[in-house]
Amino acid sequence: MRIKAQVAMVMHLDKCIGCHTCSVTCKNTWTNRPGMEYVWYNNVETRPGPGYPKEWENTDRYKGGWTLRNGKLHLRAGGPVSKLANIFYNPNMATIDDFYEPWTYDFEHLHKAPKKENLPVARPKSMITGKFIDKPEWGSNWDDDLAGGSEIVPMDPNVQKLQEHIAMEYEKTFMMYLPRICEHCLNPSCVASCPSGALYKRDEDGIVLVDQEACRGWRFCMNGCPYHKVYYNWNTHKAEKCNFCYPRTEAGLPTVCSETCVGRIRYIGVVLYDADRVKEAASVEDPKDLYEAQLSVFLDPNDPEVIEKAREAGINESWIKSAQDSPIYKMAMKWKIALPLHPEYRTLPMVWYVPPLSPIMNHITNEQDLSMDGYIPAVDDMRIPMEYLASLLSADDTSVIRRVLLKMAAMRVHMRAKTVGGMDEMKTSKLLQEAGTTMEELEDMARLLGVAKYNERFVIPTGRREMDDNLHYRQGACSIEGLAPAEGMVTYPYERSDLG
């Protein structure tokens, strides 16, 4: 047993309002620099839709993640030898058009324009070429709230898989938001894809980072990540990615996206896992078994033996305590209501999603008479097809999704019964049975999902940096000093000043 600690996140999709605050605050913190304008470490997609970059889930095209060949894990895009043979040109890499050509507006013109009959306008201007773009045609959220309609939705690889034709008429269509960051995977294919060994997983908290001094810009990580969450900075010619706001988490603070989340959908906590079991779990034959296999690598933080072993592995008391109070452990491992995104990529992603409930398709005729058990068929009749959620969150296993939705529905029914009556009926209901839960568990769930305060949602031990040398120097220092241009307004096209 090789115990390691991992900081992980849960996003409760039922509560995401698709406001993009998370994306904007993240961008203002990390990617508002030349070379990174097209980059959103955090982005919120409206699904169904192609996402960002377009069709990132199309593994035939980008060849991200792992596949199983003869029972062994292989990088889908090819192993080290084939990568070196393809080093002069990466056939599977996305280009800027798969993301979008970032633009700003010519605001200058608004106060410099001479007096004229018509109001001056600020024309869109490319942040790559500095030229005016007469008609922007795609952006990171071009299809927000299904804005692309029936033209864009079919580009979603999950939709293409659906057996049934999905309806696009206003009354029948469905929609959900999917906020995404780097998954800080337990078996990251980005790390394995890097010829220079520049990507690595931090031993102490599992955060996956790019060493800016070791990166040589070979770009295999970009499409090696099946979630497309490593980006190429065209200005510095190096890869950059979400760093889980480690300067904040080390201080015990949540990531910027979580801190500012308007819907309060995000939870952060520590989980303990056995690093020796990761490879085995990622290599199970049937993709539908991957979810259970992934769950099996986590260790119970209250088990005395685990605590003992964790101490031996050098994990300190505050981390063990945090693992015991972890909201992630509760939602993903104990209650099993948070699911990994695309477990079939075999990277063991560490951002978990509680699938959203959605309105029931057919009218319930007699609502007063609706018994508690009447909610059981309701989950099968929700607008968001279960197959769609299963394609995102459980490698097409609808029974996993159904169980979670039943639990979520049971929680609502129970909480309503508490205020308007019906607790006796609830106790004996088939709903409770079929959802495989108890009333105590439902109450705990309701508390964490509905009313939990800041310090229940974010249980983050500090990184114990106080023993480091040079703390005074590090205070306010920039980790990419020398790479990033000086702060202030940048004019476009941005001209590099460094060597070469």
Place this chain on the structure above:
Amino acid sequence: MGFFWWGVFPYIVGTILVVASVYRFVIRGTSWHAPSTEIFEKKWLRIGSLLFHWGILFAFIGHVMGVLIPIEFYESIGVTDHLYHIGAIAGGGIAGLMVVIGLIILLIRKFSNPRVKVHASFADYFTVIWLIVVAGLGTYMTLVYNTTVVAYEYRVTIGPWFRSLFTLQPEYELMTAVPLLFQLHVLSSFILFAAIPFTQLIHMFSFPGRYPARAPQQYRARDGYKNSRP
């Protein structure tokens, strides 16, 4: 004059190459990378970059065979001069054409694609244009001079001179009688060598050959954090 160009100049170039590369690696390590513009354009890059790089790889092997390996070696294994030159002209000719055509495609792409163009610096243009000069001279020598004038036996002049540089006893007289075309090819390539540390050409020193031998997953613990750079 001959002494300067063939006995002193190569050492000046060697010194610049080593000192400036070390300086850049140590002081400006973050500027050490491959010059990829694939994110802006990939259709033409595919043809240009693949032709150029595979061509230059073959050309490099050809130079090892022609310049580093002494003529006596070929004689001892029974390769006649005639046979050698047929091989060298055919192999070198193909490699040279791949390099030159690849470079021309890359150059056209550089100034015709607006996205690539705005982000190409003087050094980027210089590299590609100067490589065309060096490789163009080399390909012309191989394909035209060798077949129309004489199959020049550089293995008894340029080869021994180049090897003598490494023993610090440059036999510069060997170079004075070499045809001008060949002299220009050698001098222009030395200028290119001197330019390497000031351009993105430094990426050629970073070929990640150790990749197949390392563990797929990389962990770094904070203790070893500072000195665990690969």
